[in-house]
Amino acid sequence: MQVTRPIGVFDSGIGGLTVLRSIIEKLPQYDYLYLGDNSRAPYGNRSFNTIHQYTWECVQWLFKQGCPLVILACNTASAKALRTIQQKDMLANYVDKKVLGVIRPTAEVIGDYSKSKQIGVLGTTGTIQSESYLLEIKKFFPDVEVHQQACPLWVPIIESGEYNKAGADYYVKLYIDEVLAKSAEIDTILLACTHYPLLQSKIEGHLPPLIKVVSQGQIVADSLADYLKRHTDIEENVTQTCTRRFFTTSDDTTDFDEHASVFFSSPVKSEYTSLTSDN
Template sequence: MDRNLPIGIFDSGVGGLTVYRALHERLPTERYVYLGDTARVPYGTKSLSTVERYAIENARFLVSRGIKLLVVACNTASALAVPAIRAAVPVPVVGMIGAGARAAVQAAAGSARVGVVATESTVKSGAYSKAIKALAPGTEVYERACPLFVALAEEGWAETEVARVVAEEYLGELRGLNVAALVMGCTHYPILRRVIQEAVGAGVRLIDSGEAAAAAVEALIDREGLRRTATQELRDLREAGAHARHLCDDLDHFYVTDAAERFAHVAERFLGAAPRRLEAVEVWGQDELQPR
């Protein structure tokens, strides 16, 4: 595997940008190729077989672009489709669930109760519960779907009274349950970190599954000797005519399957910057991959 290839990231849409940001912060000398499947977003209300099909198409698209490693930024796809993705592509695959579960168990530090907020399909899969209980048997896991959080984040309402009322409705009951840590198991939820923290109380450690996965990716590339070389780094910066890497700069490439304009708009809301290289593509019918 060529260690100078970029890291691939796919998500059902724009939410995975929070994972891209976490990776970029931890591994700023890597390059990234991001795919948002905006033509079929969201995955969180869809079935196992459909999410598997979409995830494999996305993974194959990124592999066709040349990547050394694939990050499944979408928690729903991570919960439902990682085995199918691993079987379909020849690169290492990192999902959100294992990393998020490990971080939660560490943060809970022996406490018997952990919470998870995620999409309907992730909760229904029980993937986080299984992963947490495998690491720390006897842990009680409280899982809750919070579908309105996605719409609130994309609307730019993260800091509003509406967000506070919604978070209280979903999470208020958690305050009585003595939960030590809460996994934000959907890419959009870290955007609402402040109101989530308020709703569950300051004593609960919030786990950003994207940050946890970024740490796992760093460990993996060091273990496998896949870190980008210093020589290549310098070449990259020269190519970009830059002195340092920045979020969404020319060295990272973004693809969407639909509505690039809306993606750029929400990206700006989430990251404070819109991708400079953003392209609409089709990822279905992998035999005839064509930019649109």
């Protein structure tokens, strides 16, 4: 079997596939390995320590599969685990590998989308409580005011395949109304969860027509392309055979494949991993 060194893409479930899809569209030449920790999803309402533990276990599994670079395509993991992983966990055994998140590249550009300098950020409870977007956006756009709104029921609705049904509209409108009530001048809404693009049409349907909705896939893809140009040592260590593999910690791969194919916009055939049993 041909040895590959793919770019690893991790999410607590299937939302990260929206990011992977954009990355492959931008950088199709590389090999990719996706891991969804579906058996323990969603992460959004879990504690800091639990999110860090789960994320680090998944990152180490991706390293063991040969990934020299891992993208945390999960805002909750990026908010609550990335810093500790980068500054502590990797120092002992993984100094030659890299882990990147989705919050910083988004924060670097999101202010450019807003004319009113009033942005609404929709995310999981974990992402919102971390205040990562408040802090990061302020670094790059000090004049931008950020209005956060946790949407704790959206990921369960999406992961259960209920996002296209009429019942989802109630919960979409509930959180949209709450964030808009925080400022009448919001002109940009950031979907700060990689699951949320599947609700984007419903979200836009409950917003005034002049408010822009921004998802992260293209932003992260553009940022990764720039990163690889600037870090040739990493780029040269990623194999380029256009291989794509998908893994889930759920033992029901058929269910994963059905939902994942919607997120990825093409058929997905996944493999099961227990994280601990694979070499």
